[in-house]
Amino acid sequence: xxxxxxxxxxxxxxxxxxxxxxxxxxxxxxxxxxxxxxxxxxxxxxxxxxxxxxxxxxxxxxxxxxxxxxxxxxxxxxxxxxxxxxxxxxxxxxxxxxxxxxxxxxxxxxxxxxxxxxxxxxxxxxxxxxxxxxxxxxxxxxxxxxxxxxxxxxxxxxxxxxxxxxxxxxxxxxxxxxxxxxxxxxxxxxxxxxxxxxxxxxxxxxxxxxxxxxxxxxxxxxxxxxxxxxxxxxxxxxxxxxxxxxxxxxxxxxxxxxxxxxxxxxxxx
Amino acid sequence: xxxxxxxxxxxxxxxxxxxxxxxxxxxxxxxxxxxxxxxxxxxxxxxxxxxxxxxxxxxxxxxxxxxxxxxxxxxxxxxxxxxxxxxxxxxxxxxxxxxxxxxxxxxxxxxxxxxxxxxxxxxxxxxxxxxxxxxxxxxxxxxxxxxxxxxxxxxxxxxxxxxxxxxxxxxxxxxxxxxxxxxxxxxxxxxxxxxxxxxxxxxxxxxxxxxxxxxxxxxxxxxxxxxxxxxxxxxxxxx
Numbered sequence: 001x002x003x004x005x006x007x008x009x010x011x012x013x014x015x016x017x018x019x020x021x022x023x024x025x026x027x028x029x030x031x032x033x034x035x036x037x038x039x040x041x042x043x044x045x046x047x048x049x050x051x052x053x054x055x056x057x058x059x060x061x062x063x064x065x066x067x068x069x070x071x072x073x074x075x076x077x078x079x080x081x082x083x084x085x086x087x088x089x090x091x092x093x094x095x096x097x098x099x100x101x102x103x104x105x106x107x108x109x110x111x112x113x114x115x116x117x118x119x120x121x122x123x124x125x126x127x128x129x130x131x132x133x134x135x136x137x138x139x140x141x142x143x144x145x146x147x148x149x150x151x152x153x154x155x156x157x158x159x160x161x162x163x164x165x166x167x168x169x170x171x172x173x174x175x176x177x178x179x180x181x182x183x184x185x186x187x188x189x190x191x192x193x194x195x196x197x198x199x200x201x202x203x204x205x206x207x208x209x210x211x212x213x214x215x216x217x218x219x220x221x222x223x224x225x226x227x228x229x230x231x232x233x234x235x236x237x238x239x240x241x242x243x244x245x246x247x248x249x250x251x252x253x254x255x256x257x258x259x260x261x262x263x264x265x266x267x268x269x
Numbered sequence: 270x271x272x273x274x275x276x277x278x279x280x281x282x283x284x285x286x287x288x289x290x291x292x293x294x295x296x297x298x299x300x301x302x303x304x305x306x307x308x309x310x311x312x313x314x315x316x317x318x319x320x321x322x323x324x325x326x327x328x329x330x331x332x333x334x335x336x337x338x339x340x341x342x343x344x345x346x347x348x349x350x351x352x353x354x355x356x357x358x359x360x361x362x363x364x365x366x367x368x369x370x371x372x373x374x375x376x377x378x379x380x381x382x383x384x385x386x387x388x389x390x391x392x393x394x395x396x397x398x399x400x401x402x403x404x405x406x407x408x409x410x411x412x413x414x415x416x417x418x419x420x421x422x423x424x425x426x427x428x429x430x431x432x433x434x435x436x437x438x439x440x441x442x443x444x445x446x447x448x449x450x451x452x453x454x455x456x457x458x459x460x461x462x463x464x465x466x467x468x469x470x471x472x473x474x475x476x477x478x479x480x481x482x483x484x485x486x487x488x489x490x491x492x493x494x495x496x497x498x499x500x501x502x503x504x505x506x507x508x
Contacts, residue, residue, distance in 0.1 A: 002352060110354070
């Protein structure tokens with residue numbers, strides 16, 4: 001028999017975690033909804049995930065392939081992994097923020113609200129993983145160096161996902177209180193992309209400015225994601241430790257902020 | 270289920286501003302009125318009981334259900350619940366227009382905390398109860414309003430909860446479907462499910478409830494025997 005006593009509630013952050021664990025079916029149902037809704041009436045299926053980065057790839061390749069011929073040989077192969085991961089970050093944070101701030105289901109039914117962010121994240125992790133398959137095939141056909149370094153990708157994706165979840169929760173908390181957070185984020189994202197070495201190689205950045213690139217945490221994740229795909233190398237242990245630390249810190253901050261304000265949401269109709 | 274001195278107070282901004290700039294610029298000049306939706310309400314609902322809640326619009330009926338469903342955290346007071354709670358929620362929440370009735374049933378079941386395995390067992394019964402034929406596998410956007418109602422109730426009726434919260438202001442399908450819902454409620458009652466029902470149909474509540482709660486401005490105006498409370502309520506309406 002389930003017992004509930006409002007005078008004996010565990011801390012919100014912990015309560016949310018327990019409820020989320022008890023709602024595994026909800027996560028599954030939401031992920032399956034996200035995937036079905038996205039591809040319901042489309043012949044291309046998950047290939048849609050590839051469309052936006054492919055168009056971007058064509059555009060920047062035309063513009064920069066010659067300019068970066070020395071610093072990033074095989075420029076399209078350099079830029080595509082970065083675009084994929086950046087899109088993963090941009091789409092997940094945007095979708096989570098919009099769904100969590102726009103949803104009214106939680107004014108009717110009790111369920112762990114973080115399920116919306118987690119299910120959006122899982123959906124996009126699946127899309128990212130599926131998008132890797134054609135990418136790797138294309139790289140192989142183009143005779144790019146590929147090897148066992150690819151085995152580091154799952155770990156990089158998991159660490160990136162934890163960071164992105166934290167970022168999504170921080171953004172969603174802001175979006176719950178202020179209606180202009182999501183539009184501002186949509187405007188900020190394209191500019192933010194240029195603060196990480198997505199379309200340009202980090203080596204062209206003057207040494208005096210280089211530390212600033214690290215201010216965008218996505219720099220770290222993008223470089224780790226690109227290394228096995230572009231140069232067939234594995235990021236060093238220090239990179240992984242740093243990625244883990246940043247991911248956990250961001251996630252802890254996002255989780256605490258969001259769960260702390262979650263009770264307040266119903267009062268802000 | 271016990272509620273001890275439960276209060277819900279809203280602060281309503283007289284000049285609602287929701288953008289960041291406005292909050293910063295006008296933070297000091299903000300004016301609030303406090304609205305007390307529930308005022309130190311103390312109430313115990315026994316296991317297997319059917320409690321009807323009546324009152325005028327704005328009396329706090331829906332707020333009370335939201336507190337019981339734990340969707341709304343009370344401003345003060347203590348809430349104790351033994352058993353699982355499920356509520357018949359408004360019609361479209363958690364439904365997606367592009368998904369079929371079957372897929373939406375699974376989704377709403379998940380929102381209500383029903384495991385996927387349990388939904389597998391129930392899905393045929395839900396389809397039979399909704400009785401919308403082949404539309405069950407068509408996208409929800411092709412449904413009529415009545416069919417959406419049927420689907421929503423079919424899913425909720427198939428959920429096992431110890432306590433069911435029903436807001437009848439929502440309205441329920443045609444007469445035939447209402448009879449089916451009433452029969453299903455009787456089955457649940459026989460199993461010892463506790464009901465809290467908010468309705469404007471005072472006559473029906475009087476006939477089916479064990480006790481009736483009359484809410485007025487967030488306080489208990491009367492609580493007890495259905496006939497007595499309804500008589501008092503009717504007298505006040507005509508006064």
